[in-house]
Amino acid sequence: MKLPAAAAALAAILICAPAYAQNNPDEPKIDCAKAEAQTDLNICAALDFDTADKALNAQYKKTRAAMVAIDSDLDDDLKGAEKALIKAQRAWVDYRDGECEAQGFQARGGSMEPMLVSGCKADLTKKRTKELKDLADGPEGDQ
Template sequence: MIVALLFAMQFEANAETCADMGNLPQQPMNACAHWEYELADAELNDVWEQAIEYARNYLNHDDMNDGRPSGAQRLLAAQRAWITLRDEHCAVYSYHMRGGSAEPLLYHGCRTSMTRARTSELRDLMVEDQ
């Protein structure tokens, strides 16, 4: 038990250590799942900057004066709602492991999956209108 604790405390999640995640003890698996989420989130943030700039430049239609929000305003509202949806959905997804050692693995795995999907959606948004 002490050896497992020492291993978990010294574990650094990275591509090399997480490549064979299924053979790791639970705490390092949780660390790898969180690390993978952080990578996916960083990619989402990069694509988000491109998408919101795209929306500001190409989805505004301010000349219509119809009183509706611009594409950028709607995209920002959608992104904020999506973040809430992702986090709440993943909390429910991991709920059956609530308090257990695998809860973070399920939670971060869910967030990674949904974040990658959202990144793809934002990329598609920039392609569809061109």
């Protein structure tokens, strides 16, 4: 098997492992607060990212609705809040994925790489979720 194909196969296993491990009733549940084995740490980091990503997607929908509401109050020549959000979010996803790929190079090819990448994605995603909430709440949201 060529190296790229092997890497793709390994990536598929690592991506699917968290879902399998948490959804298979025959497998013991992982206590992420006490995880020590690298495989468990990788799974927990992937689960953390999955949770953060779901929260981000829910907040994005709310923020997008807020931007649509802003646009609805503006004259046609001033509209663009929703379009700006979509543009920003696409750029942010590219940034997050690239930044976290770079972070993974600290352990490139090692068993710790998936944890580093997932952990990075979880951290950046949680920060972005807060940014989106702040944007939806507007300047009065902090008062």
